Amino acid sequence: MTSDSIARIRRFNRAVTTETGALDSSFLGRGRPLGVARVLNAVGHGMTDVAEIRDYLGLDSGLLSRILRSLEGEGLITTAPSADDARRRVATLTEAGAQEYQAYEDLSDAQAQNILNRHPKPQALLAAMDLVASALGRDRIDIRECDPAGEDAIYCFNLYFAELSRRFEEGYDAVKAGPPDADQMRRPKGAFFIAYSDGLPIGCVILKGYGRDWAEIKRLWVADSARGLGLAHRLMAAAEDAALSLGITTLRLDTNHRLPEAIAMYRKTGWYEIPRFNDDPYPDHFFEKKLG
Amino acid sequence: MTSDSIARIRRFNRAVTTETGALDSSFLGRGRPLGVARVLNAVGHGMTDVAEIRDYLGLDSGLLSRILRSLEGEGLITTAPSADDARRRVATLTEAGAQEYQAYEDLSDAQAQNILNRHPKPQALLAAMDLVASALGRDRIDIRECDPAGEDAIYCFNLYFAELSRRFEEGYDAVKAGPPDADQMRRPKGAFFIAYSDGLPIGCVILKGYGRDWAEIKRLWVADSARGLGLAHRLMAAAEDAALSLGITTLRLDTNHRLPEAIAMYRKTGWYEIPRFNDDPYPDHFFEKKLG
DNA sequence: GCAGATATCTGACTTATGTCAGCTATCTTC
DNA sequence: GAAGATAGCTGACATAAGTCAGATATCTGC
Structure with a gap:
């Protein structure tokens, strides 16, 4: 029984990592590496403080700095010193950045919708996903x-x-x-x-x-x-x-x-x-x- | 309702990719890059044919060749021309390779067991994982x-x-x-x-x-x-x-x-x-x- | 105002991964 | 047995991602 359980969890992991490889690659397909896309997403979600982004994504200070520079170069964000502590910097989306962020959101939504549409019992699938997500998270x-x-x-x-x-x-x-x-x-x-x-x-x-x-x-x-x-x-x-x-x-x-x-x-x-x-x-x- | 569903799926994806990042890194922690570990795993699962491995893992011919060479260098596998078509090569685990493969298996099992142990309703969690895995896979x-x-x-x-x-x-x-x-x-x-x-x-x-x-x-x-x-x-x-x-x-x-x-x-x-x-x-x- | 702490940036480097063209050995077909 | 197809290998290159040691500007506590 126990070893069967483990096999089932491991099957789940395989299924999900294969699929979420595909899910993550929804971040691709817009000509931008995953790391850069993740940062854009974090800023879009309202994480403006550079330190906060670094913490959330687990990135090295130097690496994040370069990614921010690259996003600035694309004209998707602007950075400025924080009002209450000039050592800190805050990032904000430009209008083009907000559009690009929305494009990623739409891709993710479409991907999720697709999974739902293909399933015979969407409500049961959602309930199962909730349970798993709460357990893992x-x-x-x-x-x-x-x-x-x-x-x-x-x-x-x-x-x-x-x-x-x-x-x-x-x-x-x-x-x-x-x-x-x-x-x-x-x-x-x-x-x-x-x-x-x-x-x-x-x-x-x-x-x-x-x-x-x-x-x-x-x-x-x-x-x-x-x-x-x-x-x-x-x-x-x-x-x-x-x-x-x-x-x-x-x-x-x-x-x-x-x-x-x-x-x-x-x-x-x-x-x-x-x-x-x-x-x-x-x-x-x-x-x-x-x-x- | 639909937009709530999509939010739930996306939450699931986040929860699972975060966690399975950790799951995948169980392939790490043994001083070997993910790609190499994946190939070792494929061989351990009985995928001996080089073309078959390449297909399964979606690797470039040259890249896989180098990874195989690296595993050979570590003494974990041996490769030899196939018996019925000398252009093809087959890989087999050495004894050391079989041990290393088993070590990865044990890590994965322990990781799965850990998820089960921490959950109040393991049977419900397994059933939910099965449902999701079948849907995604x-x-x-x-x-x-x-x-x-x-x-x-x-x-x-x-x-x-x-x-x-x-x-x-x-x-x-x-x-x-x-x-x-x-x-x-x-x-x-x-x-x-x-x-x-x-x-x-x-x-x-x-x-x-x-x-x-x-x-x-x-x-x-x-x-x-x-x-x-x-x-x-x-x-x-x-x-x-x-x-x-x-x-x-x-x-x-x-x-x-x-x-x-x-x-x-x-x-x-x-x-x-x-x-x-x-x-x-x-x-x-x-x-x-x-x-x- | 000064010492030490803090936040970010830059440059120099490494590793993992992926791509591609061309090479060699082998197989299949005629 | 020659022509073309096929499998895998090698070299050359590119990119993504991560690491680390300073450099610089700013803040905090004294």
């Missing part, structure tokens, strides 16, 4: 404080609501839970965090504050494909850190018996059950935790 | 005529029986279906085919002959992860070709109503239903097809 999952009214936040909330609808016998209607107040999820009252894996949101948590010394944890969500990787713990830790930094000493949350893994996790991490503290129709379990 | 699925008593054949049969057990209400007992007669699955009576995706068996079919002008199709199996890729058609085509080359003009098969996709496929590809022609307890549908 678990060390690269990062949790960022985000705008609770942003596009990614809405993406997370919709998946969270969909999950609740599946779990609850009676379904779930986001409207009944009351309208959200984004200010309560933003500093100085509260905070909002999204967990990203290579740019895809795969989890979130709200710290909903009222300007008092207690706050609520809401909408703790982890994507199916990322379950079991300890992401819920990390999100909760981020929320608790934020709470402490806002002078909040007590957290509360409500939940439902149809979410037993969550309840088990709360009990294991210092939460204790308390009486109902709101009249929300969905929750039937209420927890509290003292911080600090 | 569908152009590289090849069907080979194999020994029906070999290790891979037994692997396929076990998965086939497991599938039937799941499908049939009353389960499935391979013993009741009668003992296999390997000679009937080998030329000149019959034939046996396995579909391989990067070395992993993902489908099979038996052409079971009796030295007469009709034969039976048995154990047509396609792995879950490879459904929908047209593999059953390709396996059947291989079996039909083999039948024609053996002078067989009529094929028969039996199946069960719990395998509706298979029955639908038979009806669409020239098979017509006939009365029961054996007393096997499991089948309840019987088909025939005229070839040529």
Whole structure:
């Protein structure tokens, strides 16, 4: 069984490296070496700081310098000293550079679309890819404080609501839970965090504050494909850190018996059950935790 | 939805290329450039013919020549003119080469094992990897005529029986279906085919002959992860070709109503239903097809 | 303002990889 | 056995990628 498993993983590696050789070569086909294309891509993704690019792509200082010069020579980027530290340099796309970047994006998109079109069960394929990507990329999952009214936040909330609808016998209607107040999820009252894996949101948590010394944890969500990787713990830790930094000493949350893994996790991490503290129709379990 | 799908595929590509950069570098760490290691690997996998290696790895004739020379210099391989065409050369591993090849294999295995160990749901991860690998590698699925008593054949049969057990209400007992007669699955009576995706068996079919002008199709199996890729058609085509080359003009098969996709496929590809022609307890549908 | 740290750049070098034309030995066909 | 095809080898060259030791400008802490 184990040796069969290893054979399967190795087959996967072969299949994927062969294919992603082709995927990477979508960066080619525009008459530019891979290294140069990768840097252009990094700048296009908003990585302007030279040091940041170097770090992200793992390039030598001298090598990156030459690549930047080459992109400048092509008229695709301009570099200038950073405003707050003249030793540092920042790179920005020129108009031609933005066009070229977009051309690479379009190529990548077309490539991805092609894989989808050729598969009989695209949804199953996507789910499998998500699972694999989360597993392989678990060390690269990062949790960022985000705008609770942003596009990614809405993406997370919709998946969270969909999950609740599946779990609850009676379904779930986001409207009944009351309208959200984004200010309560933003500093100085509260905070909002999204967990990203290579740019895809795969989890979130709200710290909903009222300007008092207690706050609520809401909408703790982890994507199916990322379950079991300890992401819920990390999100909760981020929320608790934020709470402490806002002078909040007590957290509360409500939940439902149809979410037993969550309840088990709360009990294991210092939460204790308390009486109902709101009249929300969905929750039937209420927890509290003292911080600090 | 579509643009979300594309984002997910691209995230997958990023995650996997980053990780498989690490995977490929397991080929490194032994003080040998990737190209050289790949050739050593190809020879270790039984690719002795120089032209075959060149084709498989997509290398330039001159480049491969130099790499072979370098491996010879290290004492890992020997090359000699081919017995039946002295222009061609064949490469073989020396003892030191076999050891070095094994060292690479062990590294790859350890790397794969490591991925498994770190995941909370290894079986789900493997299933997802299989699905992705079959999808990406569908152009590289090849069907080979194999020994029906070999290790891979037994692997396929076990998965086939497991599938039937799941499908049939009353389960499935391979013993009741009668003992296999390997000679009937080998030329000149019959034939046996396995579909391989990067070395992993993902489908099979038996052409079971009796030295007469009709034969039976048995154990047509396609792995879950490879459904929908047209593999059953390709396996059947291989079996039909083999039948024609053996002078067989009529094929028969039996199946069960719990395998509706298979029955639908038979009806669409020239098979017509006939009365029961054996007393096997499991089948309840019987088909025939005229070839040529 | 000075010492030491930091960020980037330049030049000189190496290695890996790929390309191509021409060479030699061998095979196939007539 | 001669003509042309084929397989692999060699030499000459090109490019991509990476390494490393200074050089230069700037920042930070004292």
